[in-house]
Amino acid sequence: MDPPATPALVxxxxxxxxxxxxMADYADSHDLDLRPHTKTHKSLQLADxxxxxxxxxxxxxxxxxxxxxxxxxxxxxxxxxxxxxxRTARLAHLAKHITLRVAVDSxxxxxxxxxxxxxxxxxxxxxxDLDVGMGxxxxxTPGEALKLAAMVDRSPGLRLDGLxxxxxxxxxxxxxxxxxxxxxxxxxxxxxxLWAEHGLEARVISGGSTPTAFQSHLVADLTEIRPGxxxxxxxxxxxxxxxxxxxxxxxxICTVVSTAVPGQVVLDAGxxxxxxxxxxxxxxxxxxxxxxxxxxxxxxxxxxxxQVDVRKCSRVPKLGERVTVIPNHVCPCINLQTAVWLxxxxxxxxxxxxxxxxxxx
Amino acid sequence: MDPPATPALVxxxxxxxxxxxxMADYADSHDLDLRPHTKTHKSLQLADxxxxxxxxxxxxxxxxxxxxxxxxxxxxxxxxxxxxxxRTARLAHLAKHITLRVAVDSxxxxxxxxxxxxxxxxxxxxxxDLDVGMGxxxxxTPGEALKLAAMVDRSPGLRLDGLxxxxxxxxxxxxxxxxxxxxxxxxxxxxxxLWAEHGLEARVISGGSTPTAFQSHLVADLTEIRPGxxxxxxxxxxxxxxxxxxxxxxxxICTVVSTAVPGQVVLDAGxxxxxxxxxxxxxxxxxxxxxxxxxxxxxxxxxxxxQVDVRKCSRVPKLGERVTVIPNHVCPCINLQTAVWLxxxxxxxxxxxxxxxxxxx
Numbered sequence: 001m002d003p004p005a006t007p008a009l010v011x012x013x014x015x016x017x018x019x020x021x022x023m024a025d026y027a028d029s030h031d032l033d034l035r036p037h038t039k040t041h042k043s044l045q046l047a048d049x050x051x052x053x054x055x056x057x058x059x060x061x062x063x064x065x066x067x068x069x070x071x072x073x074x075x076x077x078x079x080x081x082x083x084x085x086x087r088t089a090r091l092a093h094l095a096k097h098i099t100l101r102v103a104v105d106s107x108x109x110x111x112x113x114x115x116x117x118x119x120x121x122x123x124x125x126x127x128x129d130l131d132v133g134m135g136x137x138x139x140x141t142p143g144e145a146l147k148l149a150a151m152v153d154r155s156p157g158l159r160l161d162g163l164x165x166x167x168x169x170x171x172x173x174x175x176x177x178x179x180x181x182x183x184x185x186x187x188x189x190x191x192x193x194l195w196a197e198h199g200l201e202a203r204v205i206s207g208g209s210t211p212t213a214f215q216s217h218l219v220a221d222l223t224e225i226r227p228g229x230x231x232x233x234x235x236x237x238x239x240x241x242x243x244x245x246x247x248x249x250x251x252x253i254c255t256v257v258s259t260a261v262p263g264q265v266v267l268d269a270g271x272x273x274x275x276x277x278x279x280x281x282x283x284x285x286x287x288x289x290x291x292x293x294x295x296x297x298x299x300x301x302x303x304x305x306x307q308v309d310v311r312k313c314s315r316v317p318k319l320g321e322r323v324t325v326i327p328n329h330v331c332p333c334i335n336l337q338t339a340v341w342l343x344x345x346x347x348x349x350x351x352x353x354x355x356x357x358x359x360x361x
Numbered sequence: 362m363d364p365p366a367t368p369a370l371v372x373x374x375x376x377x378x379x380x381x382x383x384m385a386d387y388a389d390s391h392d393l394d395l396r397p398h399t400k401t402h403k404s405l406q407l408a409d410x411x412x413x414x415x416x417x418x419x420x421x422x423x424x425x426x427x428x429x430x431x432x433x434x435x436x437x438x439x440x441x442x443x444x445x446x447x448r449t450a451r452l453a454h455l456a457k458h459i460t461l462r463v464a465v466d467s468x469x470x471x472x473x474x475x476x477x478x479x480x481x482x483x484x485x486x487x488x489x490d491l492d493v494g495m496g497x498x499x500x501x502t503p504g505e506a507l508k509l510a511a512m513v514d515r516s517p518g519l520r521l522d523g524l525x526x527x528x529x530x531x532x533x534x535x536x537x538x539x540x541x542x543x544x545x546x547x548x549x550x551x552x553x554x555l556w557a558e559h560g561l562e563a564r565v566i567s568g569g570s571t572p573t574a575f576q577s578h579l580v581a582d583l584t585e586i587r588p589g590x591x592x593x594x595x596x597x598x599x600x601x602x603x604x605x606x607x608x609x610x611x612x613x614i615c616t617v618v619s620t621a622v623p624g625q626v627v628l629d630a631g632x633x634x635x636x637x638x639x640x641x642x643x644x645x646x647x648x649x650x651x652x653x654x655x656x657x658x659x660x661x662x663x664x665x666x667x668q669v670d671v672r673k674c675s676r677v678p679k680l681g682e683r684v685t686v687i688p689n690h691v692c693p694c695i696n697l698q699t700a701v702w703l704x705x706x707x708x709x710x711x712x713x714x715x716x717x718x719x720x721x722x
Contacts, residue, residue: 061664081618109618257445257498266498271693304400361366
């Protein structure tokens with residue numbers, strides 16, 4: 001069954017189930033809790049599938065995503081610094097109904113969350129965000145992490161649950177990740193040692209990205225992983241060596257709408273479908289991979305046009321022909337859709353709403 | 362009045378009116394029809410404002426956008442090759458109710474539109490798309506354009522209205538555009554001469570982007586311009602010399618959510634707010650311009666984080682502080698929002714729905 005119109009984002013259900021089971025099996029075999037990041041799919045139905053496949057809870061980036069996901073999950077981690085009264089008030093409200101944890105990397109942030117929790121007469125779990133090399137958020141030293149943990153531990157309305165980190169700087173193939181993950185282990189151990197000296201406990205140590213997911217057992221003390229992209233995979237994963245083309249569950253079906261310029265065909269999808277995200281491990285590989293024409297290069301995008309260089313193709317797509325594209329980075333592509341198509345085992349396409357798309361905070 | 366939560370996309374109504382009036386006055390003074398491209402705002406309310414400020418009709422890229430805009434406008438141009446039965450059927454249905462024109466760059470495309478128009482017992486106006494140097498869509502030679510025009514002219518269901526081009530390759534400052542626009546004029550003249558020799562008339566000659574808009578009088582034979590971005594403007598325009606910072610009507614209010622990494626602050630907006638679009642004329646200028654901190658550089662985006670290098674700032678934004686960012690490319694930023702805020706003259710913020718966001722075809 002073909003989608004009625006293009007560009008159409010199609011999710012292959014069989015591949016999704018394989019991806020979910022593989023990660024669940026890995027986590028299970030290493031005694032790691034699996035808390036998938038839902039930013040990739042933003043779908044209640046797929047969150048539910050993840051929970052059914054053994055996830056202990058869900059991860060989100062936005063408060064609005066936490067609210068949406070609370071419809072199917074009673075245990076949500078907001079892996080994002082919840083600064084701003086608009087965020088903390090809604091988090092505290094949500095914490096009255098579900099187990100809610102928030103990542104924090106500042107005393108000020110913890111104070112704001114505590115104030116909101118106390119106003120709502122509830123308790124919010126805190127994971128202290130430690131920077132292990134990404135350089136985005138997270139406290140820089142074990143000493144800073146201790147100071148924040150101690151403040152959280154004595155704050156009414158807060159519950160010190162543990163440590164959080166995001167190893168997003170590790171983008172090399174899995175077989176080469178060991179030295180970088182050993183460095184992560186050392187930073188975590190230093191922080192945990194200091195906590196222990198001061199009588200502070202980290203029940204949860206939460207890390208793990210999709211690129212590092214299957215090497216998570218190399219991180220000492222880890223209790224939980226939060227991969228997101230693994231549910232669908234994309235060309236970042238293929239070129240990075242984290243997955244194969246066959247593991248890519250999300251494709252974008254496009255139609256060739258122009259062949260007027262020699263050596264080029266134009267697809268009906270540009271940055272408003274693919275985004276402008278380059279492939280991290282292969283920035284010159286173009287804006288996605290055309291399954292039927294592997295020698296074609298999507299070399300330029302404007303908002304609604306994808307210009308494809310077909311000069312190296314032995315045969316060339318015809319005007320009106322549909323082609324299948326695996327995007328560079330699937331997460332922001334999903335975020336552009338109001339609904340996508342989920343392909344069942346028998347090939348039937350069912351509309352899948354992107355429930356948590358377009359939320360502000 | 363401040364938006365209740367961030368990231369918040371705020372449109373300044375006063376600046377919008379100035380931008381619309383300036384373009385309307387220019388078009389009027391040069392006897393050019395103004396048919397704004399609505400891909401930038403995707404809003405019925407702003408389309409209505411453009412029509413009130415003298416626009417003769419509207420331009421869209423998608424069939425769904427044409428359907429939405431037909432609520433306020435009886436004269437819509439689809440500046441996009443409408444290949445695919447899903448597109449042509451809906452276009453033909455729409456053409457029964459409003460004046461509809463479509464850009465075409467292939468005999469096959471024209472045939473598909475004719476078939477749909479005949480099935481719906483209606484007529485669709487055709488503009489033959491001529492490539493004047495952009496190399497995206499459009500016929501390459503006057504001979505090809507003639508062939509398509511002749512075929513359209515004798516096809517029941519189609520009405521040959523004229524020529525369309527998009528000078529998107531001209532990105533130099535207006536004062537330097539004259540040679541490139543003279544080249545465009547030559548290509549148009551060659552095509553029109555051939556049409557005239559064969560008794561074919563082009564009542565409409567439609568061109569004009571925001572960068573070239575105010576130099577459109579340099580294009581001989583032009584009857585209509587289709588700027589889109591001019592309603593809001595953005596850093597592409599500022600760095601390209603097409604507008605000033607004061608002409609930028611759309612800003613994104615962000616909150617500083619982390620200051621944990623030295624020399625850096627993190628905004629609560631990443632690629633899911635700003636997109637990954639680099640600034641065309643200044644690709645190393647970062648992912649937008651922070652009005653309050655002109656020396657800060659938004660140097661890295663992930664999905665929900667904007668990492669800002671503040672090492673060159675004499676003062677540094679504090680944790681929890683709100684800042685105002687002008688994006689590199691406003692059109693895809695609007696497309697990420699379900700609704701934005703419109704600031705009235707008195708500072709009041711009113712929610713503005715993005716009516717034509719998230720449509721498939």
